[in-house]
Amino acid sequence: MDHEELNRLLGNMDIYLLDQILKGRFSSEIHILDAGCGEGRNTHYFVKNRYSIVGIDKDPAAIQMARVYARSLDPSFDPERFQVCGVENIFYQDEVFDLVISSAVLHFAEDKNHFLQMVSEMVRVLKPGGLLWIRTCTDADGNFGTFVPLRGGRATLPDGSERFLLTKAMLASLLERFPIAWMEPPKSVLVHGKRAMGVFLFIKH
Numbered sequence: 001m002d003h004e005e006l007n008r009l010l011g012n013m014d015i016y017l018l019d020q021i022l023k024g025r026f027s028s029e030i031h032i033l034d035a036g037c038g039e040g041r042n043t044h045y046f047v048k049n050r051y052s053i054v055g056i057d058k059d060p061a062a063i064q065m066a067r068v069y070a071r072s073l074d075p076s077f078d079p080e081r082f083q084v085c086g087v088e089n090i091f092y093q094d095e096v097f098d099l100v101i102s103s104a105v106l107h108f109a110e111d112k113n114h115f116l117q118m119v120s121e122m123v124r125v126l127k128p129g130g131l132l133w134i135r136t137c138t139d140a141d142g143n144f145g146t147f148v149p150l151r152g153g154r155a156t157l158p159d160g161s162e163r164f165l166l167t168k169a170m171l172a173s174l175l176e177r178f179p180i181a182w183m184e185p186p187k188s189v190l191v192h193g194k195r196a197m198g199v200f201l202f203i204k205h
Contacts, residue, residue, distance in 0.1 A: 012041040013044065025131065047070045063083065088114060106166065109153070129203065131201060134198075180202040183203045
C-alpha cells in the first residue's frame, strides 16, 4: 500500500488517534462523538468504515465542509450527523457515547472555567466504561518553561500563539474532579522552541 492509498483510507487523521486504532481500542459497534470536529479530518476513517460517528463544532463553515467530505466518502452518510454546537454545551443526553475524541480543541478555552466546562460536558455524554481521547497543549509535565503566562491559565507560546495550557497540576485535578482514570500513561510531544502537545486517554468509571 503506497502513501496515496493510505491517505484515501485515513485522510488527515491525527497520528496519535491512529495509534489507538492500531491498538484495537475501537470496535465498529461503538458510538463516537468528535467534540470540536472542525472539517472532520479525524472522522474520515470512521465514516468510510461505517462507524456510528457524529461531530459537533461551533463553526458553521467547518460543519458544512465536514458534511461535504463525509458524503464524498459515503454517499449514504446522513449529513445531519454533523451539527453546529459548542463543546461547552453539548446537546446530547447523558451517557450516550462509547468514545469521545477531542483533538486540538481544549487549548482554545477562554480560561480555566471554560476548560473545565468543556471537559465536564465530554465526560457527561460518555458512558461508564467509555473512553475519552484528548489532544491539547500542555506545559510538558512542568518542564516547558519558555511560555509567557497570561490570565486564566492561558499563555503565549514561543511560536507566538496564545493557548490554554493543561498543566501537570491541573491534569491531576481532573482525575479528582471527574469520574475518569488513566487508560494508558499520558504523554507530551515537545516541538522544540515552539510548543508541547499532550495526548491523553481516559476511561470513565
